[in-house]
Amino acid sequence: MNVENKGLKPASFVWDDPFLLEEQLTEDERMIRDAAAAFAADKLAPRIEQAYLEEKTDPAIFREMGDSGLLGITVPEEYGGLGAGYVTYGLVAREVERIDSGYRSMMSVQSSLVMFPIYAYGSEEQRKKYLPKLASGEWIGCFGLTEPDAGSDPGGMKTRAEKTSGGYRLFGSKMWISNAPIADVFVVWAKSAAHDNQIRGFVLEKGMKGLSAPKIEGKLSLRASITGEIVMEGVEVGEDALLPNVSGLKGPFGCLNRARYGISWGAMGAAEDCWHRARQYGLDRKQFGKPLAGTQLYQKKLADMQTDIALGLQGSLRVGRLMDEGKMAPEMISIMKRNNCGKALDIARMARDMHGGNGIQIGYHVMRHAANLETVNTYEGAHDVHALILGRAQTGLQAFF
Numbered sequence: 029m030n031v032e033n034k035g036l037k038p039a040s041f042v043w044d045d046p047f048l049l050e051e052q053l054t055e056d057e058r059m060i061r062d063a064a065a066a067f068a069a070d071k072l073a074p075r076i077e078q079a080y081l082e083e084k085t086d087p088a089i090f091r092e093m094g095d096s097g098l099l100g101i102t103v104p105e106e107y108g109g110l111g112a113g114y115v116t117y118g119l120v121a122r123e124v125e126r127i128d129s130g131y132r133s134m135m136s137v138q139s140s141l142v143m144f145p146i147y148a149y150g151s152e153e154q155r156k157k158y159l160p161k162l163a164s165g166e167w168i169g170c171f172g173l174t175e176p177d178a179g180s181d182p183g184g185m186k187t188r189a190e191k192t193s194g195g196y197r198l199f200g201s202k203m204w205i206s207n208a209p210i211a212d213v214f215v216v217w218a219k220s221a222a223h224d225n226q227i228r229g230f231v232l233e234k235g236m237k238g239l240s241a242p243k244i245e246g247k248l249s250l251r252a253s254i255t256g257e258i259v260m261e262g263v264e265v266g267e268d269a270l271l272p273n274v275s276g277l278k279g280p281f282g283c284l285n286r287a288r289y290g291i292s293w294g295a296m297g298a299a300e301d302c303w304h305r306a307r308q309y310g311l312d313r314k315q316f317g318k319p320l321a322g323t324q325l326y327q328k329k330l331a332d333m334q335t336d337i338a339l340g341l342q343g344s345l346r347v348g349r350l351m352d353e354g355k356m357a358p359e360m361i362s363i364m365k366r367n368n369c370g371k372a373l374d375i376a377r378m379a380r381d382m383h384g385g386n387g388i389q390i391g392y393h394v395m396r397h398a399a400n401l402e403t404v405n406t407y408e409g410a411h412d413v414h415a416l417i418l419g420r421a422q423t424g425l426q427a428f429f
Contacts (some may be wrong), residue, residue, distance in 0.1 A: 044304070046338040052345060053115070060097075060112060061119040065126075067096045072127040076252060077390050080128070083247065085254035087168060087210050093135055094165025098124070100143040102286075107147065107155055108163030114286075115348035118293035125294030126301045129400035130253030132294040137206045138162060140287035142169030142215050145229055148282065149274040154231060158213055170241075172202035172216035172258045173280045180413045181428070182217075182227075183277060187260065189230065191222040195266040198230065201259045204407070208241040208256035215271075216258060217280050229271035229279050238263040249403040285361050288408050289351065292344045292364035295404055296337055298397045299372035302379035303333040305394055309383055320382075329378055336371040344368065359421045366414035373401040 042048065050058070071092050079086065093099050101117045103109025110116070117139070125132035143162050146154055161167040178184040187200025198218055208214070214232040219225050232239055238261040243254060271279070307330055310321030320326050347360045376398035380387040388395050405411050413428075420426045 043334070044300075046334060047342055049341055049345065053119070056112070057116050057119060060101075060110070060116050061123060063096065064098060064120040064123040067092070067098065068123050068127045068131075071096075072124065072131050076128050076131075076396075079252040080130075080396055081251075081390060083251040085130075085134075085210065085252060089131065089134065090138065090165035090168050092165070093138075094163060098135060099165055100139050100147075100159065100163040102139070103143050103147050103159060103163065107159035108161075109143070109159070113348070114289065114351040115345060117286075117290055118344055118348050121290040121294040122297035122300075124297070126297035128252050129294065129298055129397070129404050130250040132290075132297075133206050133250060133253045136287050136290045136294070137171055138165075138169050140290060141171035141283045142213060144286055145171075145215055145271060145274075145279065145283050146231065149229060149271040149279055150231070151268070151272055153268065154271070158231065162213065167212040168207055168210055169213040169215065170205050170207040170211040170258070171280075171283065172205050172208070172214060173284075174202060174204050176201060176203045180410055182280060185217065185219060185227070187216065187218040189218040189220040189222070189228065191220075192264065195264065195269060196220070196222075196230065198232070198260040198263040198265065201257055203257055204244070204255060205241070205258050206250075206253055206255055208258050209243040209254050211241060214239070214241075214258060216260070223275060226275040227277055227279065228275055230265060230269045231271065232260075232263060232265060232269065236263050236265070249399045281358070284408055285356075285358050288365040289344070289347060289361045291404060291408060292340070292347070292361070292368040295368045295372035295401065296340050296344065298401060298404075299333070299337050299340075299368075299375040302372075302376045302394050302397050303330070303337060305392065306330065306333070306379040306382045309386075309392075313384075326382065329382060333375050333378065336375060340364070340368040340371055359418060362409065362414040362417045365409060366411055366418075369401065369405040370411055373398065373405045376401050 097110055100109035101112045105111045121132050124135055146158050162169050173182055175185050189196040189198050212234045216230050217227050220228040240259045241256045243256045310326050311319055313320045343364050347364050350356050379394040380398050383392050386392050416427050
């Protein structure tokens with residue numbers, strides 16, 4: 029067939045996979061994605077309503093994720109990971125967040141914010157000590173960067189590390205730390221006097237004198253994922269607690285970029301769940317003698333959801349391929365984190381509205397997603413901060429202050 033005749037007969041349109049994402053994945057990527065989807069449906073979905081209502085986090089989930097190979101997906105097999113690529117990591121995040129953003133937060137903190145820095149910036153001894161137990165879920169990890177007075181400006185952190193004869197003594201506090209109250213391993217960032225006040229990473233362990241992690245109570249978002257503070261009151265560590273291979277903000281930002289990339293996929297999973305639920309609700313619910321889905325306004329809203337999700341997934345897939353090829357620029361991740369989280373929040377809010385009064389009930393799930401996505405749109409780089417990153421990239425002028 030010549031070029032002119034190709035495409036004369038249109039292919040059938042797949043409403044829930046408009047750009048045939050499925051065909052753009054490798055067999056291995058699909059296999060791991062399907063395993064993650066089965067795990068999420070079997071282990072996470074039955075828990076989520078009670079966990080959200082009671083604001084309870086089950087630490088056993090980490091073991092279950094580890095048993096299913098969902099922790100440290102990009103970490104080499106010799107350290108307990110899968111040695112898979114970033115597209116695979118994103119696909120797994122999408123399936124977990126299809127159930128709940130809190131569960132994806134638990135997974136991505138463990139993988140991108142704890143295991144990645146130990147692998148990328150740690151010593152071989154640190155890798156061997158921590159990574160296998162983090163990959164199995166035997167140990168739970170957390171990442172301490174944000175402080176009460178240092179959120180979007182992490183360079184303004186006050187946590188400090190003083191040099192001692194045998195290592196370091198840490199003082200300071202971290203805020204809004206996922207997993208902290210149940211963590212065994214703490215990757216924290218502090219300004220080190222012994223390194224010209226550069227930001228350095230340290231690995232702390234539960235039970236160290238002066239280390240505590242109180243729970244932050246009263247959250248109305250991410251209620252299935254425990255959040256806390258990290259308080260360091262003269263925590264003494266040896267030289268072996270220092271991450272030796274990075275200094276400055278490029279350390280925590282290297283971790284955050286990988287987590288933000290996973291979030292761009294995860295947010296689309298939550299959005300897809302809202303979209304599919306809104307579609308089904310519109311088909312089932314009859315008003316004025318016809319299904320809601322048969323009205324123009326309802327179909328317009330579904331079309332908007334479909335469009336934003338299809339485009340968002342294609343963008344995340346492209347960035348994942350570039351990451352696997354070593355061609356990732358952080359600004360690419362800012363585009364996708366900002367776009368996909370913002371669109372997902374809009375979709376969840378709209379799905380809640382499309383469900384009418386029923387939309388506020390836990391059993392319809394959409395308001396839970398909307399509440400969660402309020403946080404996802406803010407954490408790991410707020411929506412407007414990513415806009416400033418992109419504005420600086422275009423103009424060469426920073427507008428942060």
